[in-house]
Amino acid sequence: MFGLEALDLARIQFAFTISFHIVFPAITIGLASYLAVLEGLWLKTSNTLYRDLYHFWSKIFAVNFGMGVVSGLVMAYQFGTNWSAFSDFAGAVTGPLLTYEVLTAFFLEAGFLGVMLFGWNRVGPGLHFFSTVMVAIGTLISTFWILASNSWMHTPQGYEIIDGRVIPVDWFAVVFNPSFPYRLAHMATAAFLATAFFVGASAAWHLLRGRDNPAIRKMLSMALWMALLVAPVQAFIGDLHGLNTLKYQPAKIAAIEGHWENVGDEPTPLILFGWPDMQREETRFKVEIPALGSLILTHSLDKQVPALKDFPPEDRANSTIVFWTFRVMVAMGLMMILTGLWGTWLRRGERLYTCRPFLHLAVWMGPSGIVAILAGWYTTEIGRQPWIVHGLMRTADASSGHSAAQLGFTLALFVVVYFVLFGAGIGYMLRLVRKGPKIDGGKETSEGGPGKPRTPARPLSAAEEGLEDGETDTLPERS
Known part of the structure; x- marks a missing residue:
């Protein structure tokens, strides 16, 4: 394909898929913390402006979170399909680190995400705020484990090589490898800045x-x-x-x-x-x-x-x-x-x-x-x-040894599917941004709040609403 070797195509495929994926977790990290700040300010000040901003950005967060999960699954499978030699060599380190990410961060996010998005008028204000904070913490814990795994690949330590495989002997050294603290801080801060400029x-x-x-x-x-x-x-x-x-x-x-x-x-x-x-x-x-x-x-x-x-x-x-x-x-x-x-x-x-x-x-x-x-x-x-x-x-020793034709075909398929699927998702997010926060002439339309009568912040509720001037953007009443 275009004179590229199989290794080049494998690297391009991984770079392409991760370029899409990294966008969504970055915005998820920033928006989750932003939502926690908005709800905290609303509970502290009773200013309904913060509440309406929370409802607006929670919809965008939900769509972005979903696309991040889907695109992330592809990344995990690629370690086995395209980079099996690497998985065989270093899987004893990277496998557990990615498992810890699922067991801590993903379960934490999934456990509280439903309460955060759909429990606005079903639980008390304290529990709802706690759920939002837990989701925000979950995104940061996820960043912790992902960066620990990736940073170890840059500055490996805490291991021995036995029978041609990396065996961890000091997990503290593996996780807190020399580049990890700097890369974690750099990435988390970048996510906050990316979200700030998006907002x-x-x-x-x-x-x-x-x-x-x-x-x-x-x-x-x-x-x-x-x-x-x-x-x-x-x-x-x-x-x-x-x-x-x-x-x-x-x-x-x-x-x-x-x-x-x-x-x-x-x-x-x-x-x-x-x-x-x-x-x-x-x-x-x-x-x-x-x-x-x-x-x-x-x-x-x-x-x-x-x-x-x-x-x-x-x-x-x-x-x-x-x-x-x-x-x-x-x-x-x-x-x-x-x-x-x-x-x-x-x-x-x-x-x-x-x-x-x-x-x-x-x-x-x-x-x-x-x-x-x-x-x-x-x-x-x-x-x-x-x-x-x-x-x-x-890197040349880490690939699975697929042919250039196989990798070229799957790369082309990824390009088509990703642009269609995630292009539609990004387009929908921008439609939500076009609508803006729910407000009526600068005055809020209802009091409401956690535990009080008000429609929950359903992430897809805007799909049935118009975008043109003069159309209402009132959330439908709860049945």
Whole structure:
């Protein structure tokens, strides 16, 4: 298929399916915590605005959660179908970690999700809020175990190799491997930021179309506070993660920087832009700043960053790809920080909700968090190559040995099914966003609440409702 070998097609198939999957858990993590905050604020202040925002975003959360579960099942099966040699080699580590994720996080989420979505007028306020919090905690526990498994593949420890298989001997060392804390914090924070900009973009979209009410304003305000406070923290976490990667995966850093060789004892420059050429072993058309690479990556001006030529060609990641995916991620992060700062400046003149250039920027920044997550994920996973378990097993030795024709057919099938199935799901989510929070001229239509008469927040209830102006978006009465 297009001159690609079976291994290339297996890698592309995994990358394609995980690119779809990672979007949904990221939004699920952020929305779950956002819903917990909204319900907590409503219980504390009795402001019905928070309640209506909760009902609105709980529908979107439910649809997103469902797509995340479905897409995640495919990922689990691929370990056995396309990467059976890896499963045989490292299954004693990765298998239990993924099982712990199901036994703790997934069961916790599934156990309380029904109460959260359908129990609004069937249980008391305390129990309903507890259920929402448990779902939010469940998403974070899921992140914990998934990142523990993936991080071990980057910085393995706590194991022995017996009869050609990895055997865990210290589970604490396996779980809390050297890169795990940084990658967990980086991913969780990225999920919060992605959700914040998703929420903020939806609010800005409504404001640009003249739908200015307290609920929409609150959505935008909360999103921008998150951007202002968390985006700089994410940059700091990223710096710590970079230092950890330099220590344990120096070849990845060299590929990310497009840095081929050091000159004498000179500090390493920072290459802002260029085109790393793997065949010519140089970065062409580069624009660089002297010594800045050493300052950023080692926090000193007298240390050098390892260069790609320090490693054999067969141990080098594809610098052409990770050089640019990393810069896309950093660019999105800088834009998030600037958006948060601009929003704060506009608050001073009470122009946050009326400055159309800023609102247009907020809309365009809606997918920035997802773009940053995907770019960061590509940087991490492609930068690990040629290892599937760093230093222990090469990716070429991990595949199941299927033919290129078989993998090409299944890849094409995945592309068609995914775009149809998840395209429809994403389209439906955007339809829900178009509707906006349920509000009537800025006044709430009923009191209600947990344990009081009010229609539950059914995630698919909007399917039968119109989207045009003048149509009601009142939830149907409970039978």
